[in-house]
Amino acid sequence: MSKQNAFDQKKQAILKEINSLQPDLSPKGTIDELCLPIMRLINSHIDMVTTSSCSGRLSVFAEGTKMIKGVTKVGGKGEGGRWLYVSHDYNKISNWFLEAKKENQFRVESSIDISSRLDGNNRYILYKYEPFILHVKCRDFAMASKLYNVAMSCGFRESGIGSNFLVGIRINIKLDVPIGYVDEVKGDNVLFVDPKYIELLDLLTLTKFEENVKKMQDLYNKIEEEIINEVKDILIERKLTKDEIREKKINEGLARQRKIQEERLNSLSSETEKISIK
């Protein structure tokens, strides 16, 4: 089977699955609505198909036990960890803790002595915000490289091309905060931060949701402008006169210069990013 046919058959199968009413393989079982526009845009291109996505979410996770056969495992989420709450919905964020308390998922005590929680055997409860992530299978390296460059230019700085030209589009808009611990004796979850602090985290999560959606929109626009429309341009150009093409090239040149200047500004402000690239 030729490479081209292999890609086309794979794409056909994936689109069939996306369009079917069957639940997908994610814990949630369905595609996040916020992802649909950019997925449709990408899948409209003959050389790309989306393979997995998450629009961004708040999750509250209770770690499993790290004591395995008498040995404490460093790091990781431990065995038997579970999600206490997961939501992709901006409008539900502010109420999650009230709901969780109603369902007795948390014990809130007037004062907790955190010192008693300072050893590696504790199962902590983690409050996480995770941003938009998208995986796109491309027909060849040229296509993967083009999509990668567009994603990077929109600030998706943790993007990369994997094996089989699968592009991972990632951005670093995160929260990762321990908010409590699992009481092994009473078998419940105890908050060791002020409930007001949860309100603050929720507020930050909302701003991250907004930032995330804005970034998704930027990415959508840039993919449309630099990948989808370019294909149309090539078709149109046949009909353009030499002068029209010349003017178009000049405008494209100016646009490129603008982009370079913007990127300079961005790289300036990203001085506060974690490492420098020589």
Place this chain on the structure above:
Amino acid sequence: MSKQNAFDQKKQAILKEINSLQPDLSPKGTIDELCLPIMRLINSHIDMVTTSSCSGRLSVFAEGTKMIKGVTKVGGKGEGGRWLYVSHDYNKISNWFLEAKKENQFRVESSIDISSRLDGNNRYILYKYEPFILHVKCRDFAMASKLYNVAMSCGFRESGIGSNFLVGIRINIKLDVPIGYVDEVKGDNVLFVDPKYIELLDLLTLTKFEENVKKMQDLYNKIEEEIINEVKDILIERKLTKDEIREKKINEGLARQRKIQEERLNSLSSETEKISIK
């Protein structure tokens, strides 16, 4: 200039810079010691050269102002943000807050009303742990792809190949926690979590340092085994008889088993003694 020459010249220039006594372009100005072994290993391969690295660090960052020309900018670090503390050193983590308090970098109040901090205009103080990250320029896609696959197989799940076969090796071992705010009136930094909570974060940071170093070691071993030694094997095996190759394979199998047992022991001892590298 042929592609090969371009890579070789680039590699030569980078190695010259790495080996020079001049400070590099990172905020810290020098290469993290923990990165040197894996950098040397990778740079010993004719088709790879390291371009940037960070061994993992704790940083405490005060956001800049997000109110720009009367408009609140959603997300980002704001203008004029600054680091209050940065350390790559496992042994300094437990003391950072004491030092910071001595230098009056933080005001700790008996009770803070967080409610008064629940709006987007606040400049928050963020406690971050960021793990090991490494960028490696490869000669071609085949080399980049091989390094990418090795990194993924060691759990560096956020790795990816960028443009010009630059491989980013990334892992998601993070903390990202708001711990206070900048008091614009008094012009100082106020902690809005219990100082004991900082102790807890420091403890988690130490376990993340350990997990991170273990992962770096796994990556070192796998690169050595599957990329560096493979080259040697190809050269050697030409000269080996079938029996010698068979014996070699058996010995390699035993060595692998030994390594697994050693790693079990190490992960055990790295809990009891607080050693930062095997």
